[in-house]
Amino acid sequence: MSYDYDDQNIFAKILRGEIPNDTVLETEHSLAFRDIQPHAPVHVLVIPKGAYVSFDHFAAEADPVEIVDFTRALGRICQTENVCPVDGHEGYRLLSNAGPAANQEVPHMHMHLVGGHSLGAILPRGG
Ligand code: 5GP
Numbered sequence: 001m002s003y004d005y006d007d008q009n010i011f012a013k014i015l016r017g018e019i020p021n022d023t024v025l026e027t028e029h030s031l032a033f034r035d036i037q038p039h040a041p042v043h044v045l046v047i048p049k050g051a052y053v054s055f056d057h058f059a060a061e062a063d064p065v066e067i068v069d070f071t072r073a074l075g076r077i078c079q080t081e082n083v084c085p086v087d088g089h090e091g092y093r094l095l096s097n098a099g100p101a102a103n104q105e106v107p108h109m110h111m112h113l114v115g116g117h118s119l120g121a122i123l124p125r126g127g
Contacts (some may be wrong), residue, residue: 001060007053011108015049025077029069032077032113041116042081042092044076052109054098074111083115093119 006012013019014033021033024044035043049068053057058067078084078092085091092115097104 003053003061005053005058006107009072009108010106011045011047011110012051015047016050016109017037025073025080027069027073029066030073035112039112040114040119042083042114044077044081044113045110046070046077046113047108047110054109055096055111056098056106058109059069072126077113078115081115083113090118093122 010019014021015031021031024032024034024122026032029049030046031049032044032046035045048058048062048066050058050061050062050066051086057096058070074094081092082089083092095112095114097112
């Protein structure tokens, strides 16, 4: 399987510092920033700094050090955004769109972290 990465995508530009972002956390291999059009009170995008188009690409080809860094960064943000379902907080949802079926808008692997209010059903039902 071969993946084509377009280095002109918006998140690649954010990583190069060409477009500003509201950074939540930066680590050696990951960057997290607030979504420009939030769907919930908490809506953070977490991305690896490496050139991966989708979660499956990242999972298949990223170095384990990158994967651990990404996972730990995501977990830390759940804590700092106060959405871990402990101590009376309500919890959160993680979601990663990949490809046209999921309407992936930006072809750089990202995880949406949403929370801060009740999130409803996982997906709208229907055709
Ligand atoms: P996707 O549909 O690819 O999973 O979601 C891409 C997300 O990136 C969308 O929620 C969109 O609002 C967000 N987004 C698109 N362009 C920018 C940008 O320039 N800055 C930030 N912070 N978010 C963006």
